[in-house]
Amino acid sequence: DAGVIQSPRHEVTEMGQEVTLRCKPISGHNSLFWYRQTMMRGLELLIYFNNNVPIDDSGMPEDRFSAKMPNASFSTLKIQPSEPRDSAVYFCASSLSGQGGTQYFGPGTRLLVL
Amino acid sequence: EDKVVQSPLSLVVHEGDTVTLNCSYEVTNFRSLLWYKQEKKAPTFLFMLTSSGIEKKSGRLSSILDKKELFSILNITATQTGDSAIYLCAVRTGSSNTGKLIFGQGTTLQVKP
Numbered sequence: 728d729a730g731v732i733q734s735p736r737h738e739v740t741e742m743g744q745e746v747t748l749r750c751k752p753i754s755g756h757n758s759l760f761w762y763r764q765t766m767m768r769g770l771e772l773l774i775y776f777n778n779n780v781p782i783d784d785s786g787m788p789e790d791r792f793s794a795k796m797p798n799a800s801f802s803t804l805k806i807q808p809s810e811p812r813d814s815a816v817y818f819c820a821s822s823l824s825g826q827g828g829t830q831y832f833g834p835g836t837r838l839l840v841l
Numbered sequence: 842e843d844k845v846v847q848s849p850l851s852l853v854v855h856e857g858d859t860v861t862l863n864c865s866y867e868v869t870n871f872r873s874l875l876w877y878k879q880e881k882k883a884p885t886f887l888f889m890l891t892s893s894g895i896e897k898k899s900g901r902l903s904s905i906l907d908k909k910e911l912f913s914i915l916n917i918t919a920t921q922t923g924d925s926a927i928y929l930c931a932v933r934t935g936s937s938n939t940g941k942l943i944f945g946q947g948t949t950l951q952v953k954p
Contacts, residue, residue, distance in 0.1 A: 760942070770884070770929060770944040783941055818883055829875065830942065832883035 729753075731833030733819050739839045745807040748836045751800055752821030760830060761794055761804050762818040770818075776802065777824070809840045843868040845932050847945035855953050858920050862948045864930030865912040874906055874913050875942065877929040884929055887915070920952045 732751040740746055752759045760775040774784040776796045784794070791810070796802040806813055816837050820830040845866045854860055864874070873891045877884035888897045890906035890913060897904050901920075906913045917924055927949050931942040 769946045772941050772943070775941055783935075829886055829889055831886065834883050 731819055731821050731831055733817075733833035733836050735836060736834060737837045737839075739841065740809055741841050742810055743808045744840075745805065746809045746813075746838060746840075748804040748817050748819075748838070750802045750804070750819030750833060752802070752819070753823075753831055754800070756821035756823045756831075757799065758822045758824060758830075759796060759802050760820040760822070761802070762820065762832075763815045764818060764835075765815045773804070806838075809838075811840045814838055814840050843932070843934060843943050845930055845943050845945040847928075847930050847948050849948060850946060851949040851951070853951045853953065854920055856921055858952075859916065859918045860920060860950060862915040862917075862928050862930075862950070863912060864914070864945055866930075866932045866943075867911065868932050868934050868943060870934045871908070872933045872935065875931045875933065876904055876913075876915050877931065879927040879929055879947070880925075887928075917950075920950075922952050922954055925950055925952045 731753055734749045738746060758777050761773040762770055763773055764770045771786055773786045774794045775782055779796045779799060792806055794804045816835045818835045819833045822830045848863045852860060873889050875889045876887040878887055888904045893906055893908040901918045904915045927947040929947045930945040933942050935941055
């Protein structure tokens with residue numbers, strides 16, 4: 728089992744640039760979650776999908792953030808334009824309905840916006 | 842507003858000590874409480890608790906939930922340096938099969954030799 732796959736693992740960009748983070752959930756899982764983790768705010772849920780449909784995006788900080796899940800095996804989180812305060816580790820997690828909320832996390836993407 | 846609060850925020854102990862980490866919550870539509878361990882990378886799953894008073898155990902780690910008082914504890918006995926990590930508590934809410942997880946701030950545990 729490959730686990731949740733995220734890319735890139737590290738991203739350094741300049742303020743104003745577009746950033747796209749990618750996630751491949753565990754095969755067969757039908758729920759996908761995007762989180763952001765910072766020292767100041769801890770781990771925050773940004774958005775989650777169930778069967779490729781966004782269920783709750785109330786954690787998305789601003790219109791600069793958008794997420795898509797075009798199919799069951801791929802999701803993107805896009806930041807446009809990026810700002811220094813977006814610097815954080817972004818985690819993707821997936822779960823299987825009926826497991827009662829056990830989410831399996833990817834390795835994370837460490838984003839630094841200069 | 843749903844919230845999950847962990848205490849202490851940080852803890853330093855010596856190998857062999859026993860530690861108790863606390864997690865209290867105020868949420869609507871509680872479904873389950875989960876504990877995760879995060880070392881240098883992503884969180885890894887430890888326990889899921891849904892019923893009060895039933896202890897879950899894995900080696901030196903154990904956890905229990907009190908749904909009346911709205912809290913959970915995570916115990917680690919005979920701590921080892923490898924237990925050093927951030928321990929995250931999360932509460933699952935929502936009416937769907939998966940819902941969303943609300944995380945506490947985490948407790949940073951450092952175990953000294």
